[in-house]
Amino acid sequence: MKKIIFVLTSIIATYVLNAQVKTPQSSPNSTLSQVVGLTDVMINYSRPSAKGRTIFGDLVPFGKLWRTGANANSTVSFSEDVLINGATLKKGKYAIFTTPKADMWEVVFYTDTDNWGTPEEWNANKVAVVTNVDPIGLGNNVETLTISINNITNDSATLDISWEKTMVSVKFIVPTQKAAMASIEKTLAGPTAGDYFSSAQYLLQSNGDMNKALEYINKATAMTKPGAEVPFWYLRQKSLIQAKLNDKSGAIATAKLSLAAAEKAKNDDYVKMNNDSIKEWSKK
Numbered sequence: 001m002k003k004i005i006f007v008l009t010s011i012i013a014t015y016v017l018n019a020q021v022k023t024p025q026s027s028p029n030s031t032l033s034q035v036v037g038l039t040d041v042m043i044n045y046s047r048p049s050a051k052g053r054t055i056f057g058d059l060v061p062f063g064k065l066w067r068t069g070a071n072a073n074s075t076v077s078f079s080e081d082v083l084i085n086g087a088t089l090k091k092g093k094y095a096i097f098t099t100p101k102a103d104m105w106e107v108v109f110y111t112d113t114d115n116w117g118t119p120e121e122w123n124a125n126k127v128a129v130v131t132n133v134d135p136i137g138l139g140n141n142v143e144t145l146t147i148s149i150n151n152i153t154n155d156s157a158t159l160d161i162s163w164e165k166t167m168v169s170v171k172f173i174v175p176t177q178k179a180a181m182a183s184i185e186k187t188l189a190g191p192t193a194g195d196y197f198s199s200a201q202y203l204l205q206s207n208g209d210m211n212k213a214l215e216y217i218n219k220a221t222a223m224t225k226p227g228a229e230v231p232f233w234y235l236r237q238k239s240l241i242q243a244k245l246n247d248k249s250g251a252i253a254t255a256k257l258s259l260a261a262a263e264k265a266k267n268d269d270y271v272k273m274n275n276d277s278i279k280e281w282s283k284k
Contacts (some may be wrong), residue, residue, distance in 0.1 A: 027070035033220050034149040036157040037176030038183075039082065040176065041149055043159075045074035045096075051146045055164040056100055063126070067117045068098045068161065069145060076147075083173040084109075085131045094128055096147070096169070098161070105133050105168045107161075131170060138165045193234075194222035201237055210244045217241055231268055232261035237275065249282045 005270045027046040034041045048070040053059050060066050068074045073095035080091050081163045094109040097118065112119060119126075145163040152175050158169045191199075199221040203213035221230045235258035242251035255274045262270035 015053050037154045038176045038179040039174040040079035042077045046143050048072040064103050065118050066098050068096045073115050089129045104213045121252045133168045193220045193223035206263050214240045232258045252281050
């Protein structure tokens with residue numbers, strides 16, 4: 001009987017420990033993902049509601065650094081460098097801090113994003129960009145803090161912070177033309193040696209068209225810079241393709257080239273693989 005009671009007690013204790021009470025968060029978390037031109041922008045923040053309180057100048061005092069949200073840092077990340085009021089904000093993730101005032105807000109992008117609220121010790125070296133913006137009075141009341149990306153064009157957008165009857169808007173410029181031209185030039189320049197190698201490797205591994213695979217690997221090796229050695233792993237793939245095409249003599253000759261290059265690079269794995277293959281393909 002005591003054993004049964006002990007087992008039941010253990011089960012109940014385990015259940016209680018594992019049980020989790022779920023209640024609504026007073027400031028629920030929100031994540032926003034937006035593409036501006038060719039730049040990915042992501043915002044993560046907690047959203048407090050006014051609930052009848054006076055916000056700016058009271059709950060959020062004027063002239064004091066504000067976390068710009070609730071709980072952990074409100075953050076924004078950019079996949080490319082952007083310009084804010086002429087200053088470059090490097091691609092990456094930043095905490096958003098603000099100092100609201102009646103006639104002007106200071107908006108700070110801070111590199112340390114792991115604070116709960118504002119940093120205990122402010123470090124000016126962690127300020128990536130700071131900009132001043134004029135607050136905009138709203139005709140309607142915004143009950144819940146909202147950070148959003150608006151006024152989107154190919155080259156810019158605004159990061160808008162709205163709550164109660166106030167909004168501030170920070171314009172940022174994205175390098176769409178630069179990124180687009182880089183993509184165009186890369187595409188029009190044609191496939192790289194790595195592209196041909198990957199294509200040949202895929203056809204080999206998927207038992208595809210071996211003649212096409214040989215064509216691709218030959219193009220990859222031909223694109224080696226003058227004076228540079230053909231990578232031993234390229235030669236290894238070529239030898240395997242030749243073997244698949246039953247060109248054993250060609251496969252052995254290529255494997256020997258790969259072997260020599262692997263020995264020079266002191267890559268024992270490729271040395272062994274080439275030796276094993278040469279031995280196998282040399283059998284009559």
